[in-house]
Amino acid sequence: MTNIESDLRDLLRQDAEPGEGAGGGVTVAGVHERARRIRRRRIALLGGVAGAGLAVAATLTLPVTGTAGSKGDVWTGVMAASSPSYGVASRSRTVLDRRFTRMGERVAFDIPRRTDRGNAAAMISCPRGAELLYWEDGVYRNALVCSGWLPYTEKKYQRGVELTVRRGSRFEVAVLPAGSVARLGRTLVTGEDAHRVLELAHRGRADMRFTVTDMWIEPCDSGPDCALAPVYPTAGTPSGGG
Known part of the structure; x- marks a missing residue:
């Protein structure tokens, strides 16, 4: 009808x-x-x-x-x-690797300026318990103890200090025998204090190493080190379609 x-x-x-x-x-x-x-x-x-x-x-x-x-x-x-979703991957490259043996005096390293991405990580391997003073572009920064575990496979480079350094800077480090800072008789605070600690410290030799690794993040679309794997939509008729 x-x-x-x-x-x-x-x-x-x-x-x-x-x-x-x-x-x-x-x-x-x-x-x-x-x-x-x-x-x-x-x-x-x-x-x-x-x-x-x-x-x-x-x-x-x-x-x-x-x-x-x-x-x-x-x-x-x-x-x-539809566009796929991409992830990111962490990249790194060693830009400086130097060995040195002098203890009780300042040893200088020029940090390369390869890129402006992210941070540059430095590792200083030194005898366990030794004390480390460091300067950046002539300015005293801090005093640390060589007690951290470093990711070196070589057995003689197991202990040390990890730091973040500025690209293009001049980095100076002094590795001192254990107990050198205590010889100052007071808390080490200023650059003058650090200079006095060096004057009082004993000289010596040790097997040490300084490395700088350039690190950055870049986009990726595949691979096992891609933090977020790409997600591609599956073609087909959507559910609920007539």
Whole structure:
């Protein structure tokens, strides 16, 4: 049964029911007027649906160039156009590796300026329990004890100090026998104090090593060292599709 037939049946039923104009009769003119109103409503409704359909089609239209799948395969095109997610990887490179043996005096190293990315990590291997003073561009920084475990495979370089150094700077280090700072008789604070500790310290020789590693982060899209593996969308019809 069409919508027009249904509405006309409603018109006849209303005419027959009490309180709805019963006994007045249904005229031919009334039937034609009701049919015209039904047709106008249907035309207006179809026009609105068509406009909405064009808007949806416009949002789903994809450029043909560079997309996978056939022109009519909308979902395959959408999935192919999606960009993968990338991760990051930590990179490193040794830019300075020097061995030295002098204890009780300042030994200078020029830190290379290879890049401006991230930090440069320094490791100073020295005898266990020895005391280490260091300067950066002539300015005294701190005194530390050679007690940290270093990631060296060579057995003779197991203990030392790890530091962060500034690229392009002049780094000076003095490794002293254990107990040298205590000879000052007070807390070591200033550059003058450090100079006095050096004057009082005993000289000697030891097998030591100074290395600087340049470290940075860069994007990656694959590989075991990529921190965030790429995630590519799986092409196909989305769930819930009709």
